[in-house]
Amino acid sequence: MLVIMDARATPEQCEAVEQAIVSHGFRAIPVPGENRMAICVVGNRDQVPQQTFVHMPGVKDCIQVTRPYKLVSREVRAEDSIVEVGGVAIGGSTPVIMAGPCSVETEARTLAIAVAAKAAGAEVFRAGAYKPRTNPYSFQGLGEEGLHSLSKVREETGMPVVSEIVDVNDIDLMLKHVDILQVGTRNMANYSLLKRLGEVGCPILLKRGLSATFSEWLQAAEYLLAAGNEKVILCERGIRTYSNHSRNTLDLNVVPLARERTHLPVVVDPSHGVGDSSRVRAMSRAAMACGAQGLLLEVHTDPSTAYSDGQQTVDMDTLQGILRDRETLSMLAD
Numbered sequence: 001m002l003v004i005m006d007a008r009a010t011p012e013q014c015e016a017v018e019q020a021i022v023s024h025g026f027r028a029i030p031v032p033g034e035n036r037m038a039i040c041v042v043g044n045r046d047q048v049p050q051q052t053f054v055h056m057p058g059v060k061d062c063i064q065v066t067r068p069y070k071l072v073s074r075e076v077r078a079e080d081s082i083v084e085v086g087g088v089a090i091g092g093s094t095p096v097i098m099a100g101p102c103s104v105e106t107e108a109r110t111l112a113i114a115v116a117a118k119a120a121g122a123e124v125f126r127a128g129a130y131k132p133r134t135n136p137y138s139f140q141g142l143g144e145e146g147l148h149s150l151s152k153v154r155e156e157t158g159m160p161v162v163s164e165i166v167d168v169n170d171i172d173l174m175l176k177h178v179d180i181l182q183v184g185t186r187n188m189a190n191y192s193l194l195k196r197l198g199e200v201g202c203p204i205l206l207k208r209g210l211s212a213t214f215s216e217w218l219q220a221a222e223y224l225l226a227a228g229n230e231k232v233i234l235c236e237r238g239i240r241t242y243s244n245h246s247r248n249t250l251d252l253n254v255v256p257l258a259r260e261r262t263h264l265p266v267v268v269d270p271s272h273g274v275g276d277s278s279r280v281r282a283m284s285r286a287a288m289a290c291g292a293q294g295l296l297l298e299v300h301t302d303p304s305t306a307y308s309d310g311q312q313t314v315d316m317d318t319l320q321g322i323l324r325d326r327e328t329l330s331m332l333a334d
């Protein structure tokens with residue numbers, strides 16, 4: 001249930017409601033909004049009786065939230081959440097371009113790609129230092145050495161950096177080098193990892209699990225918010241279906257739905273969604289047109305020599321084309 005406080009409710013009245021919620025054996029999570037405070041009641045097995053709180057001073061309304069995700073929902077927060085990172089705002093009306101190689105490469109190559117991506121207009125740099133590969137013999141990422149290259153990119157270009165976390169034990173080390181921690185598709189349902197990431201102050205980019213329903217994806221995001229981290233960005237990256245003409249099926253249907261149901265920023269990764277560089281620009285355009293607030297793109301100065309995922313990695317000319325598309329689409333926005 002959600003207790004909506006009156007716009008003029010005092011901090012003492014909010015506090016009294018929170019205490020009443022706790023005294024009934026529930027957990028109270030206050031969510032300040034632009035115009036009002038909402039207090040989310042969680043931890044209840046059955047419906048919370050509305051009568052208990054509705055007559056308390058300062059309470060405007062009590063709403064039963066029937067969906068399993070609450071803190072991520074629009075009912076709790078009507079306005080779009082903006083995740084600010086290194087001077088870049090993710091979640092506004094202009095889609096943010098996060099671009100870079102699949103894996104961190106040598107420091108010199110990684111820097112060269114970052115400089116070129118920035119020159120093309122990308123705002124955030126992406127590259128994995130730890131790679132969750134299907135095959136144990138495939139390149140597994142440069143690990144800590146790669147993280148140092150990411151710090152260098154940040155220093156030299158001023159771009160914030162997003163990189164994937166695959167192990168809870170790497171959190172502290174990664175926080176020194178990375179601005180956004182990416183939870184990959186394989187770890188979306190790693191609930192112990194999500195609980196720990198809920199305790200860090202760093203933004204989390206949460207990819208949709210490759211077989212996750214919309215509700216499962218939002219409940220995974222709910223783990224992060226319930227543990228205290230509100231800086232969550234949702235990323236659609238394609239799901240596994242019977243179709244085998246592309247690496248995954250990029251589910252752009254989910255973008256307007258997610259924009260409707262949640263206040264969290266929604267971004268799209270067309271690179272893993274289609275798995276083929278020749279179709280990445282078209283799907284980037286489609287993603288921005290249907291409401292994506294950012295793109296996560298695999299780009300390289302020389303895709304044919306990429307350490308991983310070269311077949312779906314676009315070159316800098318294509319990246320520039322995607323940035324021109326962003327410009328064109330912005331003129332259509334109402």
Ligand code: PEP
Pocket residue numbers: 102128132183184185186207237269272
């Ligand atoms: C990646 O971004 O390189 C990656 C491994 O993504 P995903 O988890 O979507 O497969």
Ligand code: MN
Pocket residue numbers: 102103272298308309
């Ligand atoms: Mn990749």
